[in-house]
Amino acid sequence: MNGEDKIPEKKEVHRESIFTPFTAKRNNLIKNRNVLQNTFIPIQLPHRDREIEQIAEIIAPSLQKFKPSNILITGRTGTGKTAVLSYIERELKKADPDEENCCYVYVNCEVVDAPTSILYNISNQIIKEHEKKIPFTGWSFDKVYETLVSYIDGEDKVFIVVLDEIDMAFQKKGDEIFYFLTTMNEILKKSQVSIIGITNNTKFTELLSTKIKSRLGEEKIIFTSYTPEQLKDILRERADTAFNPGILDEAVIPYCAAISAQDSGDARRALDLLRIAADIAERNGDTKITEAHVNYARSRIELDAVSEVIKTMPMQSKIVLMSIIRNRDNEDIKKNRMTTGEVYSMYSEICGVLGHQVLTQRRITNIISELDMLGIIHAIVKSYGRNGRTKEIELNITNDIVEMISRDEVFKPLLNYKPKKQTTLM
DNA sequence: CGTCCACTGGAATCAAGGGTCT
């Protein structure tokens, strides 16, 4: 993206086997790699004491077999929600090692989002006996639910069910699943179930029906974004165990913190930045990690994220994106902003060349909006008065990525193809 | 002030593919 952050040339290394250069250059910059992984849960979570205490206070009764309130936790990504919960889990296990009084179940709804699979997932974490486990497919929702309920009731414990990324489950099937989970207690005679929902969608509660809302959110805890100062502390703590002393340039940690605080206050992002910067430095055989490495890491993260999105896009969206790129680079048109109509005619042309089905303009409008939401393009509705009302579309990706798309082999036939001259339009 | 363009975006509907139920 920017030319000034070039990493120094790789140093020549005496070759013995093909691995020698890598092992030789893997100088001990990184002492402990695990610590920088975002799945790592540190012993202490800096700046989350208050939240931990709050949650601990709420769920403490479970250790005496009393049902704690349901909790709804909101906060943006990378504010330590999942980390805090894992921490809580660990502490809970310490207090009740044999799960005599309470049992902790964690489900990530981003991975398992269908209502049945959520129940299935919960059940199989709870049900220990192998022969009683619920088969992966084949059972109806009701049957799974009934089995789960009867099993839970046979246990005489408090079950704490943590639903991470709870909004993902909501999108699929409304709040039905939450209804079943929260009403479970009315059927249960011995055991109790309490739910901890985690979401990074602050508007999530508005989507729920009032009934569910009050049940699920008996207690609400909001995780605020980290400030740059707090991010610095977090990074510093990890860096202390991750790196040998003196390896990190003074400015690196404040710089990482500043970058990620600026666009989210996301600790995960900050850690990624640091880890990748370290990786790059290490691979390059450098002895110190500097701001330049961080800059490099930053652009690589960005590139990876966007190209990943584009790679997994459906074909039609790719063609639409290609049309926008072509329109922008076309000698005859040559403008950064274009209308839906212009995109559509280019699109139909490209479809013709590639032998793809041409979709309606209505659908293309939708695809354009989708691309807009992904942040790949900028589209705002604008009125040209007498000349109609349309979306004004602008590309919003770097040339590296444009390059990458253009090289995609599905667009091969376009390489030698010159678009027709546009006859109409201003 | 009304007209009228070139679309937007909601709603209903369909078709295909996948999983589920019996």
Add this chain to the structure above:
DNA sequence: AGACCCTTGATTCCAGTGGACG
């Protein structure tokens, strides 16, 4: 196996609209 969802992507239809122009 065959009937029956449910989801997703697409189509059809259409009412609605910001603002330059006359």
